[in-house]
Amino acid sequence: MKTRAKVIPLARRPGPEDALIEVDGVRKVFPVGASFLTVLDEVRFQVSRGELVCIIGRSGCGKSTLLKILAGFLAPSAGKVLLNGETVARPGPDRCMVFQEDALFPWLTVRENVAFGLRGKGLSTTEVREQVDKFLALVGLREFHNYLPRHISGGMKQRVALARVLILEPQVLLMDEPFAALDAQTREEMQDLLLTLWRQLSHTIIFVTHDITEAVALADRVLVMSTAPGRIQQQLRVELARPRRRDREDFMDLAGKLSAALR
Numbered sequence: 001m002k003t004r005a006k007v008i009p010l011a012r013r014p015g016p017e018d019a020l021i022e023v024d025g026v027r028k029v030f031p032v033g034a035s036f037l038t039v040l041d042e043v044r045f046q047v048s049r050g051e052l053v054c055i056i057g058r059s060g061c062g063k064s065t066l067l068k069i070l071a072g073f074l075a076p077s078a079g080k081v082l083l084n085g086e087t088v089a090r091p092g093p094d095r096c097m098v099f100q101e102d103a104l105f106p107w108l109t110v111r112e113n114v115a116f117g118l119r120g121k122g123l124s125t126t127e128v129r130e131q132v133d134k135f136l137a138l139v140g141l142r143e144f145h146n147y148l149p150r151h152i153s154g155g156m157k158q159r160v161a162l163a164r165v166l167i168l169e170p171q172v173l174l175m176d177e178p179f180a181a182l183d184a185q186t187r188e189e190m191q192d193l194l195l196t197l198w199r200q201l202s203h204t205i206i207f208v209t210h211d212i213t214e215a216v217a218l219a220d221r222v223l224v225m226s227t228a229p230g231r232i233q234q235q236l237r238v239e240l241a242r243p244r245r246r247d248r249e250d251f252m253d254l255a256g257k258l259s260a261a262l263r
């Protein structure tokens, strides 16, 4: 099958009709001592419903800051973020964030961690159990439901972290280097799992990573951020057929392009 990779000019954006998320001229300035640090400036992009977009950029370019603004944890200093045409002003159940370090409750079992977000939703015990079983099965952790976080591996903890947000059925998953602390093989397994879940559950995913190979393996589109201030400097659509073989020439070609863009 013929596969292609092409650079999309920034001027050509997806049509507004299918934009789920619109980031419009976002700027973020932090006070630092007696002065100010402009971390993001004129950040502008759209994400379509169901799209898997990766954001790459050097350390400190503002990727986590941008995700926190998308999540509604931080307010932009200028510009706005729209979700379904509505301005994002605070965190909401339509957006869930997954972090690099597992943020599981250490005193709760795997099952209780996954069930946590369903509290206060008025579900019966049976409904909660069925939902938790479904999502534990999706991430391959049914047999470990009674384990405490300290008794499972790093990869398994990230599976719990995924199940815990997926059970809330968010429209958008915001992922901040969620697999960065894992060994290479576990990381690839997690990437494959994420792609399977994405196909089954049709979320929109914005995934931040340092790892170019990870971005090419996962993304429909990669946004490359510049540093100081962070801006979207380039976008690359990844038109490689899935499942993507990391040892193929077209895969490595695209990784090379992204690596050059980051330099």
Ligand SMILES: Nc1ncnc2c1ncn2[C@@H]1O[C@H](COP(=O)(O)OP(=O)(O)OP(=O)(O)O)[C@@H](O)[C@H]1O
Binding pocket: 030, 031, 032, 037, 039, 057, 058, 059, 060, 061, 062, 063, 064, 065, 066, 210
């Ligand atoms: N609350 C804050 N107050 C002041 N400066 C901040 C704050 N949060 C982040 N910064 C600064 O903003 C810049 C971008 O930080 P951010 O964490 O968004 O970068 P990043 O691209 O996610 O980096 P990394 O790849 O290392 O995770 C850094 O210089 C950081 O020191």
Ligand SMILES: [Mg+2]
Binding pocket: 063, 064, 065, 176
């Ligand atoms: Mg970060």
